[in-house]
Amino acid sequence: MSAKFLRTLVMIIKGYKAVKLYKYVDYVSKSHFTVKFLKETIVASPIYIQIFGFFVIVTLLYLSSSYWTFRQEKFSYENHECLPVKDVPPLMNESPACPRLKIFCHMQSLPRCVVRHHGWSRTNRSQNILVNTNDPTVCFRVKSSQSTDCIRGNVGYTEGTHCWEIHWPRTKRGTHALVGVATEDAPLQGPYLMNLVGNNKHSWGWNLWTNMLHHDSENEKTVPYPNFRDKYVKYAAPDKFMVMLDMDQGTLSFIVNGRNLGIAFTGLKGKTLYPIISVVFGESQVTMSYIGGLGNTPPSLKALSRLLIRETVGRSHIGTATKRLNIPETLMEYINNSRERHLD
Structure with a gap:
């Protein structure tokens, strides 16, 4: 490695007569910035130093942006993980039963x-x-x-x-x-x-x-x-x-x-x-x-009756309760069948 190249490298690192970068930063969100464009590059060095310095700066900008995004996405949840509460806190205006x-x-x-x-x-x-x-x-x-x-x-x-x-x-x-x-x-x-x-x-x-x-x-x-x-x-x-x-x-x-x-x-x-x-x-x-x-019509009597039975008996006991009723198998299946809705 020649002494001239070493001097050139030191000159780039220190920023002495190398690339002066003017950039405009656009505020995108509360926690993110993006480089809008490079206004101009003033170089008082040979052409190969310009090219080398330009690629170094572009590479560093890209790597720093990608790393910051990764850190932000990775650790944002870790900081947020303590925030959720087990139950929904009291609301200002509680919605009536629908x-x-x-x-x-x-x-x-x-x-x-x-x-x-x-x-x-x-x-x-x-x-x-x-x-x-x-x-x-x-x-x-x-x-x-x-x-x-x-x-x-x-x-x-x-x-x-x-x-x-x-x-x-x-x-x-x-x-x-x-x-x-x-x-x-x-x-x-x-x-x-x-x-x-x-x-x-x-x-x-x-x-x-x-x-x-x-x-x-x-x-x-x-x-x-x-x-x-x-x-x-x-x-x-x-x-x-x-x-x-x-x-x-x-x-x-x-x-x-x-x-x-x-x-x-x-x-x-x-x-x-x-x-x-x-x-x-x-x-x-x-x-x-x-x-x-x-639809926009009122719920059917059949649907309301099924809802009343399920709410009265309770979801966890609905299977046992319907077995004690003297009702047809089809009706029993109609009352029992329901996806989990995470109501606990």
């Missing part, structure tokens, strides 16, 4: 083909999100730094009340995990880490990390959700929760352990809306299981 919600929580299991049909879309997704070949209710985000990726449901809803369950482990969410609904015009990929669902007027989303609601957030303020009595309470949604979309009333709500957290969004009537999620965490797996839909 018969439709109770019916959804005790609804019979749908045929597997119906659940699969209401799963994730294989076409309306970011290229970084894959749908399970054998089970379209499961999607998986591949590792990809510095991007935000979305996927929509396969079925859009224009009327009736629809409910689906989201299974998204807290350890695989990151800081920009959003769940909500969107129209066909909502974007499915962002160039950097961002709250993509709710970023524009075509989508509505709940950030599971910050507990904030987003809709057209480029122009409108975000709103805290759920609205707890103690505004300083620390809470994170569990791995499984439910989403209830009422297209007749034009509202979107979220349910945890059978408890309605309140109406998150209104004014959705007259649109065609699809379930959607926004993912930034690498190797995240999210499952969406369609629970069912109800």
Whole structure:
């Protein structure tokens, strides 16, 4: 190694007559910065030093950005892990008991083909999100730094009340995990880490990390959700929760352990809306299981009678209780059959 090369290397490291880098930093979110562009490079050195210094700086910027993103996503949950509480804290305005919600929580299991049909879309997704070949209710985000990726449901809803369950482990969410609904015009990929669902007027989303609601957030303020009595309470949604979309009333709500957290969004009537999620965490797996839909007519007497029996007997004793009743086998199966709704 020549003495001239060593002097050149020292000159680059010290920054003496080497590359002077002017960069503009654009504030993207509360915890992320991105280099917008390089304004100019002033070099008072030979051309090979310019080229070498330029590649060194670009490499260092890329590595530091990727490492910071990894650290942020990895340790953000570790700092957040102590926040969730076991039960939902008291809400400012408790939602009254909703018969439709109770019916959804005790609804019979749908045929597997119906659940699969209401799963994730294989076409309306970011290229970084894959749908399970054998089970379209499961999607998986591949590792990809510095991007935000979305996927929509396969079925859009224009009327009736629809409910689906989201299974998204807290350890695989990151800081920009959003769940909500969107129209066909909502974007499915962002160039950097961002709250993509709710970023524009075509989508509505709940950030599971910050507990904030987003809709057209480029122009409108975000709103805290759920609205707890103690505004300083620390809470994170569990791995499984439910989403209830009422297209007749034009509202979107979220349910945890059978408890309605309140109406998150209104004014959705007259649109065609699809379930959607926004993912930034690498190797995240999210499952969406369609629970069912109800029309705008009152629940049937049959459904209400089944609900009353199940609530009176109790979920844990329903199997034993129905065996003691002198009822046909078909009716017994109708009363007993129900998916787990995490009501404990």
